Amino acid sequence: MAEKKRGGNEPEPRPIIVKKIIVEGHGGHHGGAWKVAYADFVTAMMAFFLLMWLLGATTEKQRKGLADYFTPTLVEMKMGSAGSNGLFGGDSMVSKENYPTTGGQGNLAITIPRDASGTKDQGGKATRAADRAKFEAVKKELEARMARNKGMAKLRRNVRFTETREGLRIDLIDESNFAMFAMGTDRLLPQARELVSEVAGVVRGMPNPLIVRGHTDSLPYSSGQSMNNWMLSSARAEATRKTLAASGIGNDRFARIEGVADREPFAKGDVYDPRNRRMSIILGWTRGSGAGDENEAMDEETRAAIRERDNPATVARTEAVRIDMGGTTLPQGAQLVNPTAAGTSGKPGKH
Secondary structure, X not given: OOOOOOOOOOOOOOOOXXXXXXXXXXXXXXXXXXXXXXXXXXXXXXHHHHHHHHHHHOOHHHXXXXXXXXOOOEEOOHHHOOOOOXXXXXXXXXXXXXXXOOOOOOOOOEEOOOOOOOOHHHHHHHHHHHHHHHHHHHHHHHHHHHHHOHHHHOOHHHEEEEEEOOEEEEEEEOEOOEOOEOOOOOXXXXXXXXXXXXXXXXXXXXXXXXXXXXXXXXXOOOOOOOOOHHHHHHHHHHHHHHHHHHOOOOHHHEEEEEEOOOOOOOOOOOOOOHHHOEEEEEEEOOOOOOOOOOOOOOOHHHHHHHHHHHOHHHHHHHHXXXXXXXXXXXXXXXXXXXXXXXXXXXXXXXX
């Protein structure tokens, strides 16, 4: 293309200059992103120190209340609330809700706990812990009372404490040189009566229910006798209950009086061991603690006793002993503690 000719009076054209400006980034301290991060950090630190202060300045109950307040609320449909029988059901807008909580009444959609009492299960655990503390106090007090009484101190080894699903079991155990009852009868001997009175003095002030259970060994009565181990264990349990009642235990405290004969032996390896003759005084769990519920698993000792009771070999041996005791020989393993007295009584070797 030919260059356009310029007139004589026209000025010389100016060159076109393009200026490219490159803006360099400023230093980090001139930006604003760090301020956001710093603000988040300061906020988190403030929340942390506030939490530390709350943990140190509040009680356990207050902390539980704070935790419940910030716990996400339970949201359910109307069908899980007041008298509902289907979707969007219910008898009225002001009916009482039935959410599974121990908290107070909320609105129709949510329920917020009113206090820090916790759930029913937590309450049961707290009650059980309180009962265990009572049981430990009972054990220590009874041991102290026996230690102060010179006549009772030597019987300390005849008293055993065991926590079971029923409560604190206090076993008063016979030995070869000590018997709770006169041989083959339900008559408490003087030392045993005093021992039962000591137990009564310890458990008298507690509201827990009491269970009295009688046990015997496996030595049966001779043939022709009207008495048997079931009747004897029951009669001895009743005699023990009477002694407890005479020592100040109210009648409403007794939950059960039982005689289990030889079905729950103390010495499982020898059904004729004198220690199997014993009285069990059980201080039960407080109602509502959940420890004595029927559907709770049995303790290992009870399960072992049931297995031993139902063992076919044990059943056969017991039956053989029952049949043979009408004759002239004793079963294998049986030993007469008092041969002279046994010869004149209706039940050989029975204490």
